[in-house]
Amino acid sequence: MVEKKELKREISFKVPVDMYAKYKRYCDSQGVMPAVDLRRYITERATSSYVFGERVTFFALNMHMKNIERYSVPYDGDEDQRIDEIADYIIASHSDVACLSEFMPTEKGKRLVERLENAGYTIHYPVSDMDYERAKNLWCVTILAIKNDRGLKFEQIYDTNEMFPQYRYVAGVLSKGSSSIVIVGVHVPCVDDDTNPYQVDRKEKSLAYLKELKDLYSSKQVLFFGDFNETFEGKDIFDDMIDVTGKKATWDKYGIDKFLVTQELSSHCKGSAVIDHPVIQNLTDHCAIRMNLD
Numbered sequence: 001m002v003e004k005k006e007l008k009r010e011i012s013f014k015v016p017v018d019m020y021a022k023y024k025r026y027c028d029s030q031g032v033m034p035a036v037d038l039r040r041y042i043t044e045r046a047t048s049s050y051v052f053g054e055r056v057t058f059f060a061l062n063m064h065m066k067n068i069e070r071y072s073v074p075y076d077g078d079e080d081q082r083i084d085e086i087a088d089y090i091i092a093s094h095s096d097v098a099c100l101s102e103f104m105p106t107e108k109g110k111r112l113v114e115r116l117e118n119a120g121y122t123i124h125y126p127v128s129d130m131d132y133e134r135a136k137n138l139w140c141v142t143i144l145a146i147k148n149d150r151g152l153k154f155e156q157i158y159d160t161n162e163m164f165p166q167y168r169y170v171a172g173v174l175s176k177g178s179s180s181i182v183i184v185g186v187h188v189p190c191v192d193d194d195t196n197p198y199q200v201d202r203k204e205k206s207l208a209y210l211k212e213l214k215d216l217y218s219s220k221q222v223l224f225f226g227d228f229n230e231t232f233e234g235k236d237i238f239d240d241m242i243d244v245t246g247k248k249a250t251w252d253k254y255g256i257d258k259f260l261v262t263q264e265l266s267s268h269c270k271g272s273a274v275i276d277h278p279v280i281q282n283l284t285d286h287c288a289i290r291m292n293l294d
Contacts, residue, residue, distance in 0.1 A: 051221075051268050052176040056150070056293045059095035060257060061086070062187070062227045062286035065104040083108050086283055087115035090145070093290065096152065097174070098145040099185035099226045105135040113143075121145040126167045128158050135167070142187045142226065144170040151176050157213070165189070165206045171213060173220070181265065182217045184210065186226035203229075211238060214262075221265035223293075227286065228258050244269040245289055257289045270294045 063086055065079075090098050098121070103109055110132065113123050124144040135141060146154050156172040170185040188206045191199045214222050224241070244266055245258045261269060275288040 050294050051181065051265070052152070052179050052293070055270075056096045056152070057094065058097045058099075058183075058223070058225055058259070058291050058293060059090065059093050059288065060099040060101070060185070060226045060259075060290075061090070061280075061288045062101045062257065062284060063104075064102050064284040064286065065106075065108065079108055080111065082283060083112050084115065085279075087112050087119075089279065089283070089288075090116065091119045093288075095145075095290070096147045096150050097183065099142065099170070100145065101140070101142045101168075101185070101187035101227045103141045103143045105130065105132045105138065105141055109141075116145050120148045122148055122154075124154060124156055124170050124172070126170050128156075138167055140187060140189070141167045142170055142185050144172075144183075144185045146174075157182075159209075159213075165202070165209055168206065169209070173217075181221045181223060182213070183223045183225070184213060186210065186224050186228060188228045188230065190229040207237060214238065214241070221262045223262075223265060224260040225258065225289070225291075227256060228260075229256050242266040244272050244291065246272040246274055257286055259289060259291050265293075268294050 065083075090100075100112075103112070116123060122145070124146065126142055144154075146152055153175045154172050155175070156170070159171075168187045168189065172183065173180050174183045175181075188210075189199070189202045191203050193199060210224060214224075222241070224238075230237075238260060240263050241260045242263060243258055244261055245255070255274075257274070259269065259272060270292045272291040273289070275290060280286075280288050
């Protein structure tokens, strides 16, 4: 029988190695796990409960970069300053993966990209060959920024299907080690006029593309995040997907920026928040959203 003082030493994880075998036999006879094994077991279980072995933070913001007057955002300063403030905010958020919609592929857009790249992010565009000159008149490009030092790998999915809403989505398999999920940076086009067949068709094709993508990768967990331009609950559009964004009403009274995930992945989504403080209000007409994937 192990004396009490020896048992106490073992529980404090300071028992000598030559005492372990004796204590192990005693624990086995009592049908309990030795303390050192229990500590190892708890640590391993805690690690394995994370999707990627550690916490990964996701962030999304519709930048609403100025292009033509009717899409201008009131801002007390010049556009270069606003772009720098957006970059500062993203960098300070320490996000591992950031979705930025309504990015403008202009000189000001390059300014933002350079800031993020210098801060250790890799930028992923919707198309394999992003031609700034050809795309500079677009006002709704979506990009993903992924931190380089977290060991995350991103295998991008490019689609040449006619249904694919070019420039609005960045999709790919995000992995670390043997774990992987599908992530899609989203910007569903809005419908200002329900009688406008072009707008309605554009939106329907966008939603159909997302559903098609989810069905194609049905063997994996999926995360859609970004600007949906809708106040719908995720399950109403994407079957079993769950809206884990948190509060629905943003500062402009629309809950259009969201995190939608498949059911199994939803249990790993922690600390989701809608960021609507004055700094964000001054930079864009959307809220930022943030979520940790544990």
